[in-house]
Amino acid sequence: MSALAISLLPAVTVDVPAIAEINRAAYFPEAIGRFVFTDWPEPTTQYQFFLSRVENRFKNPDSDLIKAVNTSSGEIVAFGALTYTPAGKSENKDERFAKPPPHMNIEIIKEIAAGARKQEEKVKGLTRYELSSMMVLPQYQGKGIGNQILDSFLAKADKAGLPIYLTAFPGVHDLYLKRGFRDVGHTDTDLRKWAGQYTGFGVYRNYFMLRSAQKSINENITFHTFE
DSSP states (O other): OOOOOEEEEEOOGGGHHHHHHHHHHHHTTOTTHHHHBTTTTOHHHHHHHHHHHHHHHHHOTTEEEEEEEETTTOOEEEEEEEEEEOTTOOOOGGGGGSSOOSSBOHHHHHHHHHHHHHHHTTTTTSOEEEEEEEEEOGGGTTSSHHHHHHHHHHHHHHHHTOOEEEEEOGGGHHHHHHTTOEEEEEEEEETHHHHOTTSSOOEEEEEEEEEOOOOOTGGGOOOOOOO
C-alpha cells in the first residue's frame, strides 16, 4: 500500500464550503457538541455554524490559512489557521456568538465564551500568534497530517520569535504537550447541568496552551574570533 501523499497549499475562498464540512465532521465526536447544538445530531445547524466561522477566518487579513490536499484525489482533508495577534488585542472568538443561529444552547455558549475570555487575559499582554483553527477529517486523522500543518506554523512563529497560543480539546491535549506547548489554564464545563445525573456525562475540560518561540541550533552557536 503506497504512502498517502499530502500537499500543503494556501487556502482560498472557493475552499470555504469544504473546510466548513471538515470542521463539522472533526467537531462532531466532541461530547460537548451534544449540548451546544440543541438539535444534535442534525448536521445542517452544525454546518451553518462552522460555515460562518470559516468565512470569518477568511475575512481576517492577519490569518495564515493552510489546507492539506490529498494529491491523488484532490480532496481537502485538513485545514489550519494561524492568526497574528498584537499585544492588548484578542482574536475575537466571541464574534460568532453575537447572533447565535437557531438550535443552539445560549446558556452553555455564554459559559464557554466567558471562560475563554478569562483565560485569554493571561496572554493578552503578549504579541503572539493564535492557532485559531486546526482540523482534520476523521478518516484522515492519525496519519500525521495535522502535524504537517502544525510544523509549518511552528516554523513561522519561531522565525518571527513569537509564541503560539491555542485552545485544545481533551483528545488532542497530549499531542500539543508533545509539541512543546504548556498549559496556562483550563475551563471545566459540567455537562451534567444539561444531561442530568447518571447519564455518563461529566466535566468537559478545554485547555489553554502556550508555546514559546524556539531558537534553531545555529542561532544558539556563538562564534569567537581569536587574534
